[in-house]
Amino acid sequence: MTRVTPRRPGGRTARNTAAVLDATLAELGESGYAGLTVERVAARSGVHKATIYRRWGGADGLLAAALEQADHDSWTPPDTGALESDLRALGEEVAAGFSAAAEEGEEGNVATATIAAAFQSPAAAEALRAFMEERLRRCAEVVARAERRGEVPEGTDAAEVVRAAVAPVYFRLFISREEGAAEAAARAAQVAAGAAKAGTFRAGPSDR
Amino acid sequence: MTRVTPRRPGGRTARNTAAVLDATLAELGESGYAGLTVERVAARSGVHKATIYRRWGGADGLLAAALEQADHDSWTPPDTGALESDLRALGEEVAAGFSAAAEEGEEGNVATATIAAAFQSPAAAEALRAFMEERLRRCAEVVARAERRGEVPEGTDAAEVVRAAVAPVYFRLFISREEGAAEAAARAAQVAAGAAKAGTFRAGPSDR
DNA sequence: TCCCTAATGCGACGGAAGTTGCACTATGAC
DNA sequence: GTCATAGTGCAACTTCCGTCGCATTAGGGA
Numbered sequence: 001m002t003r004v005t006p007r008r009p010g011g012r013t014a015r016n017t018a019a020v021l022d023a024t025l026a027e028l029g030e031s032g033y034a035g036l037t038v039e040r041v042a043a044r045s046g047v048h049k050a051t052i053y054r055r056w057g058g059a060d061g062l063l064a065a066a067l068e069q070a071d072h073d074s075w076t077p078p079d080t081g082a083l084e085s086d087l088r089a090l091g092e093e094v095a096a097g098f099s100a101a102a103e104e105g106e107e108g109n110v111a112t113a114t115i116a117a118a119f120q121s122p123a124a125a126e127a128l129r130a131f132m133e134e135r136l137r138r139c140a141e142v143v144a145r146a147e148r149r150g151e152v153p154e155g156t157d158a159a160e161v162v163r164a165a166v167a168p169v170y171f172r173l174f175i176s177r178e179e180g181a182a183e184a185a186a187r188a189a190q191v192a193a194g195a196a197k198a199g200t201f202r203a204g205p206s207d208r
Numbered sequence: 209m210t211r212v213t214p215r216r217p218g219g220r221t222a223r224n225t226a227a228v229l230d231a232t233l234a235e236l237g238e239s240g241y242a243g244l245t246v247e248r249v250a251a252r253s254g255v256h257k258a259t260i261y262r263r264w265g266g267a268d269g270l271l272a273a274a275l276e277q278a279d280h281d282s283w284t285p286p287d288t289g290a291l292e293s294d295l296r297a298l299g300e301e302v303a304a305g306f307s308a309a310a311e312e313g314e315e316g317n318v319a320t321a322t323i324a325a326a327f328q329s330p331a332a333a334e335a336l337r338a339f340m341e342e343r344l345r346r347c348a349e350v351v352a353r354a355e356r357r358g359e360v361p362e363g364t365d366a367a368e369v370v371r372a373a374v375a376p377v378y379f380r381l382f383i384s385r386e387e388g389a390a391e392a393a394a395r396a397a398q399v400a401a402g403a404a405k406a407g408t409f410r411a412g413p414s415d416r
Numbered sequence: 417t418c419c420c421t422a423a424t425g426c427g428a429c430g431g432a433a434g435t436t437g438c439a440c441t442a443t444g445a446c
Numbered sequence: 447g448t449c450a451t452a453g454t455g456c457a458a459c460t461t462c463c464g465t466c467g468c469a470t471t472a473g474g475g476a
Contacts, residue, residue, distance in 0.1 A: 011443060013453065034328040039433070048455050053434065055453090112327070115383060119324035120242040129385035136384065163376050163384070163392075164399055170383050171375035175323060176344065177337035184371075191372055191408055195399040219473055221423065247463075256425050261464065263423090 019045040024062045033113035060121030067127045077139045083146035084193035087165040091185025094169050152196045155203045164192040227253040232270045241321035268329030275322050275335045285347045291354035292401035295373040299393025302377050360404045363411045372400040
């Protein structure tokens with residue numbers, strides 16, 4: 001139904017794609033997913049709404065496409081020289097990004113919007129899954145460095161360490177809706193790093 | 209605007225309230241928050257949609273009211289005799305509840321719907337915050353028992369221990385959208401219990 | 417029991433979202 | 447350069463959501 005890869009990818013089609021995805025990101029930054037409307041994107045991009053419905057299927061398709069594009073950025077995890085401070089910086093980055101997004105109209109809103117959209121749309125859920133998988137993969141470097149320094153035992157499940165460090169931040173932001181996500185980052189980093197050093201995260205049933 | 213507490217709480221008003229909230233829960237179980245519509249609730253409950261809009265303001269108000277009602281249940285945390293297995297049971301309960309909800313049309317959907325709605329509606333966000341606060345408060349008993357048994361040092365921040373144990377489960381369910389939430393519960397319980405015993409969770413800046 | 421009025425029912429209206437059929441434009445193969 | 451057609455623009459249409467004014471009903475104090 002939805003043609004994501006047109007058979008004529010050149011010229012006008014390419015320009016339309018770029019204009020629509022740009023407009024989508026801008027709208028997300030301003031209004032979040034709840035305010036993301038095909039009609040507004042159409043008006044902003046100058047592309048007719050029928051075209052958008054045909055090519056992306058709706059608001060969820062727009063979001064998935066925009067996220068897939070954002071996925072190709074050059075983000076790398078922090079490198080402070082020690083596992084715990086790396087994890088803390090990671091968590092604080094998450095907390096800061098989402099907190100700022102909630103107040104201003106920042107681009108962190110795109111991530112928030114995607115998490116929200118994943119509840120309603122399989123396409124968005126899949127886009128989010130792929131995005132987070134990629135992020136966790138890049139974060140594995142943090143644990144790999146710690147392993148090289150001898151901070152943690154060999155065979156440590158890197159992704160699991162990172163999950164333990166950032167999960168409490170997301171929990172406070174989106175599940176329990178409490179304040180103090182930034183402080184939680186420090187505590188979680190301490191816990192995760194401690195457990196990693198003690199060997200609790202050595203590749204168990206979930207290594208992958 | 210929205211009159212949550214009518215001045216005539218008896219008779220028809222009470223019957224309408226019950227019928228509407230029942231219908232809301234049923235709709236949530238079948239279609240989630242995305243499919244929660246005032247018109248459908250009106251049709252199902254036999255109460256006119258204008259009445260629903262006047263008293264609850266919209267879909268988000270319905271959800272908040274339904275959740276507030278569910279908040280008054282008699283749920284208590286598991287008691288297995290040891291901290292780590294208590295935490296594991298807790299996390300597995302969460303994982304099972306939400307996984308089942310995702311497949312069938314179960315009541316766990318109400319919680320999922322609330323988390324989703326919190327992204328769009330301040331009322332739902334506040335309802336979710338209150339609900340989770342109450343749940344965390346009840347879960348503190350798990351840590352209190354461990355403290356009495358001497359498993360963890362005095363002054364351990366109970367809520368923080370519970371957050372560390374369940375956050376990775378929620379993270380996999382709703383943020384990274386990975387499989388294996390149940391397995392994550394075991395690992396997280398191990399990490400949280402270990403850190404608690406080591407005194408990492410002794411009341412820090414975030415005791416409250 | 418009576419009576420004031422809070423609460424509800426009812427229908428119509430305005431607006432926004434999404435769909436569809438048709439005409440037109442410009443891409444890319446030749 | 448030419449030409450078939452993928453892709454787009456356009457406008458009308460249907461459906462659904464939320465609001466409003468007014469008539470009607472029933473709660474609960476007297």
